[in-house]
Amino acid sequence: MAVATDTFTEKTDEQKAITEMVRQFADNEIIPVAEEYDHEDKFPEPIVEQMKELGLFGVTIPEEYGGMGLDLTTYAMIVEELSRGWISISGVVNTHFIGSYLLMKFGTEEQKNTFLPKMATGEIRAAFSLSEPEVGSDVQGIKSTAKQADDGQWEINGQKMWVTNGLRSGLVFVLVKTDTKADPPYKGMTCFICEKEPGADKVPGLTIPPKIKKMGYKGVESTELVFDGFKVPEDRILGGPEGLGEGFVQMMDALEVGRVNVAARGVGVAQRSMELALRYSQERKTFGKPIAQHQAITFKLAEMGTRLEAARLLTMKAARMKDAGERSDLEAGMAKLFASEAAKENAEDALRIHGGYGYSKEYEIERIYRDAPLLLIGEGTSEIQKMVIGKKLLQRNRA
Numbered sequence: 001m002a003v004a005t006d007t008f009t010e011k012t013d014e015q016k017a018i019t020e021m022v023r024q025f026a027d028n029e030i031i032p033v034a035e036e037y038d039h040e041d042k043f044p045e046p047i048v049e050q051m052k053e054l055g056l057f058g059v060t061i062p063e064e065y066g067g068m069g070l071d072l073t074t075y076a077m078i079v080e081e082l083s084r085g086w087i088s089i090s091g092v093v094n095t096h097f098i099g100s101y102l103l104m105k106f107g108t109e110e111q112k113n114t115f116l117p118k119m120a121t122g123e124i125r126a127a128f129s130l131s132e133p134e135v136g137s138d139v140q141g142i143k144s145t146a147k148q149a150d151d152g153q154w155e156i157n158g159q160k161m162w163v164t165n166g167l168r169s170g171l172v173f174v175l176v177k178t179d180t181k182a183d184p185p186y187k188g189m190t191c192f193i194c195e196k197e198p199g200a201d202k203v204p205g206l207t208i209p210p211k212i213k214k215m216g217y218k219g220v221e222s223t224e225l226v227f228d229g230f231k232v233p234e235d236r237i238l239g240g241p242e243g244l245g246e247g248f249v250q251m252m253d254a255l256e257v258g259r260v261n262v263a264a265r266g267v268g269v270a271q272r273s274m275e276l277a278l279r280y281s282q283e284r285k286t287f288g289k290p291i292a293q294h295q296a297i298t299f300k301l302a303e304m305g306t307r308l309e310a311a312r313l314l315t316m317k318a319a320r321m322k323d324a325g326e327r328s329d330l331e332a333g334m335a336k337l338f339a340s341e342a343a344k345e346n347a348e349d350a351l352r353i354h355g356g357y358g359y360s361k362e363y364e365i366e367r368i369y370r371d372a373p374l375l376l377i378g379e380g381t382s383e384i385q386k387m388v389i390g391k392k393l394l395q396r397n398r399a
């Protein structure tokens, strides 16, 4: 039998305080207006302004650069709450978080000092760009290139696809090939820090076509970036001269924490779906009793709740391992796979529980059902997660 030790706590007092603050923010400022922004596919500017005031763009940025200096675990808790409110709100923060991670881990002192303080306040927001029209999962197959001109500057050419926050961001971390003949290809890939005017759809060397129309995940824009001789100064290779040829490794590292981030978004979606299902199933009556009392529905609720808890535990474990400085690639992959599938399944179960009303735009679950599938795709599809998980399991358990 287990020996009793300390009382079980999921969160420290600081984590409780901050997640409670973000939950109230979601309840008061996000949930009441999310449908309106979603239906109009409108960027939630006033909400983003409030997030700046709350310091939510600097959660993981060290205090010396003006951020809160919190760990990945606390960040994941915050993302869960934002995503519970509306996945698009966490989307505004998500790419920014990956950009700040790239700078904190790989940036030169000059790059950190230049960008992190403005990123901590949200004055500039970041996006990241790997995907292209013909390439998503197979990142080493990208075709965009950068060549160094005689004046030392680099010129980027090529087309990027699906860049979340592509228009409104002031910084984009762009992965391109600087050596197209490198073997293996990843050794010839470099990440450039591209500065641009937020909101401008045309700047010299870069055109941003109108945002891509999506089934869900509305409000926050996803765009193409068409580079045609876009100039980047020599000192804007991520990590300086030593960063040349390191872009793939840098981006894959960032995607590992990105997976914990997506997992946390999945937990938020699964949580909100559960809340809506619990409420509706106790209000709606059929055959003389609330539908929650029909065993088929009770069982559905039981499955949803169990899935939610498992998703949260996997996510917290991956985040805590990363914070402890341990390898967490396997755990981050498992968390991302399970939590994104849990989000999609809980959204579908909640929609079923709502019957016909789940299909109505008057009900929140209709939006969540359209939003959830994004999580199966971004930061590596479920199939890619399974490839990562399987490979890591075999590596860690060699026969």
Ligand SMILES: Cc1cc2nc3c(=O)[nH]c(=O)nc-3n(C[C@H](O)[C@H](O)[C@H](O)COP(=O)(O)OP(=O)(O)OC[C@H]3O[C@@H](n4cnc5c(N)ncnc54)[C@H](O)[C@@H]3O)c2cc1C
Pocket (backbone or CB within 6 Å): 095, 127, 128, 129, 130, 131, 134, 135, 136, 137, 138, 161, 162, 163, 164, 165, 214, 217, 222, 374, 377, 378, 379, 380, 381, 382, 383, 384
């Ligand atoms: C709304 C949205 C926002 C996004 N934001 C960003 C962003 O900010 N920055 C960015 O760089 N990208 C972004 N992406 C792109 C996203 O990362 C890619 O869509 C994703 O990596 C999948 O790539 P793909 O769409 O090209 O699909 P493909 O790679 O063409 O895959 C198609 C299908 O084949 C499967 N598949 C592929 N290879 C294998 C394999 N070896 N074995 C088994 N199955 C396989 C996939 O799982 C998928 O089911 C975004 C995408 C969306 C939809």
